Amino acid sequence: MIDSAHLYLGLSAVMFSLGAVGVCSRRNPVTMFMCIELMLNSANLALAVFARCGSFMIHEKDIQVGVPISQALNSQAMGGPADGLMFIFLVMTIAAAEAVVGLAIIIAIFRSRSVIDVDDLASLKG
């Protein structure tokens, strides 16, 4: 019997691979962008599960010689439980910027050539 954390992690893995399949197989750049957003979203989900349900216990092999155990616990060099949530927030912001610039470029290409097919846009191919 699996728990919900592993279930969400499995969902994240499958969503990421579905996004990769979409990026590889679709030929419409807007749909490719949607699949990229799907991959970013699945990475966000994995970050949330790890931040929420991950174990933050310090293993013995990670403790350096000479550093007191209380200082190692307080330093949180590997990040605390709320740091993953910060990264989700930053990924959302960068995804918004990426979507705006990418779609502006796609619309500019469409206005220039009246075709949006990634296989036909091969002018820069050597």
Add this chain to the structure above:
Amino acid sequence: MSALSVILCIVALIFACGVAFSEEAVHSALCLTGNLLCVALIYLTLSLQFLAMAQLVIYAGAIMVVFLFAVTVLSPEEASFESHKDDPRWLAVLFGAALGAMLLCTTWTADVSTESPTNLPGQLQDFAKLLFGKYMFVFEATAVVLLIALIAATLLSHRRFKVTNPQSSNSPASNLGGSQ
């Protein structure tokens, strides 16, 4: 593991398949919206209320409006959405299956606790402490990135492009750059 988690995962999976495999771009956009809503509900089950609301507002609100606007502008009658005969789609599916199997094997051995605890930080106060404390510089850099994206989108939309024949796409790339 509750029944709600299983139902949310199944619905999110169906919507993700719809994003990757539906023929029309509008259907992909709608499926992506449904998938984002499911993930927001999953955030709620993990008791991450602020992130669920941010997901709703930023992803399902702002980004999906931009996507739907782009799908509307790029009129699908003129664009070719159907795949070619020699499209190696099975190669993509094989690659995706291998990637998914690898990721599943990795996440299966992940060291996560059985049930989501409720005493961990993740509420708005801890979020704000990190955002304006440890990650202050990153926060400011994000603002700069958003400003640059705004300027770039405005510049790209104000260019005037020569409309060229799509059949002559093998000609030299002088038609890519427009005149200001």
